[in-house]
Amino acid sequence: MNDPERLSEFLADFNKRHPLNPSNAPQAVKDVYGNMKAPDTNYGPPTGANADTAKYWANYFGYPDQYANNKVSVESKGKADAWVAGSQAGGLEQVRPIAAADVGFDFGNRNGGNLTEPKDIEAFRQAMHDPNFATMVGSMLARNNFNQAGDDPFRAEAGYRNGFGTLNDMERSGKPWPNPGYVRKMFPGQWNGQ
Numbered sequence: 001m002n003d004p005e006r007l008s009e010f011l012a013d014f015n016k017r018h019p020l021n022p023s024n025a026p027q028a029v030k031d032v033y034g035n036m037k038a039p040d041t042n043y044g045p046p047t048g049a050n051a052d053t054a055k056y057w058a059n060y061f062g063y064p065d066q067y068a069n070n071k072v073s074v075e076s077k078g079k080a081d082a083w084v085a086g087s088q089a090g091g092l093e094q095v096r097p098i099a100a101a102d103v104g105f106d107f108g109n110r111n112g113g114n115l116t117e118p119k120d121i122e123a124f125r126q127a128m129h130d131p132n133f134a135t136m137v138g139s140m141l142a143r144n145n146f147n148q149a150g151d152d153p154f155r156a157e158a159g160y161r162n163g164f165g166t167l168n169d170m171e172r173s174g175k176p177w178p179n180p181g182y183v184r185k186m187f188p189g190q191w192n193g194q
Helices: 004-017 027-034 048-060 065-076 097-102 118-128 131-148 153-162 164-172 180-186
Strands: none
Touching: 004 131, 027 153, 048 065, 048 131, 065 131, 065 180, 097 118, 097 131, 118 131, 131 153, 153 164, 153 180
16 A cells, blocks of 8 residues: 555456446446445445545546445444454455455454454554455455355445355345345445345
8 A cells, every 4th residue: 555556457457357337337337336325324435535535436436436435334334443342254355364365355363354463463453444445345246256256236235245155055045035135225225135
């Protein structure tokens, strides 16, 4: 993050490897994102500079402003310093170490997805408290999941919440997606549960 030229090259490479995004998706997918609404209750979008940062990175990776607002609201209720010690999820978009590593930011040895060394845990926590870094990584993860989901917005969010391994296992066994409330919160009134 401290070397803009290197970061620019890294992001350009990431975008080449993950070319699908809502802004270049088929019209039906664009319509889903274009018609996103804020949740009716318990809404906590980012504010001030955090809102600008979240929207910047969402837009950079092809998502509309409302997507950024809903993602932050659902994950952290707009709190940049949000941290869940058990899962080591941190920041505005509650990114975990294993998810950060999936998009190129490896903070150290992990066991079951969590970092094992106290110094690595603290480094990750501090990095996720930076709204610029946290929302960049969260938006990269959303783009990565969008590609894994084959540009299905609902499946992308189910994968974001549960991991695609779990999601694939549920689909193979004919079971419904776990945590469907997450997808409904991200897309209020748009997902019928199918």
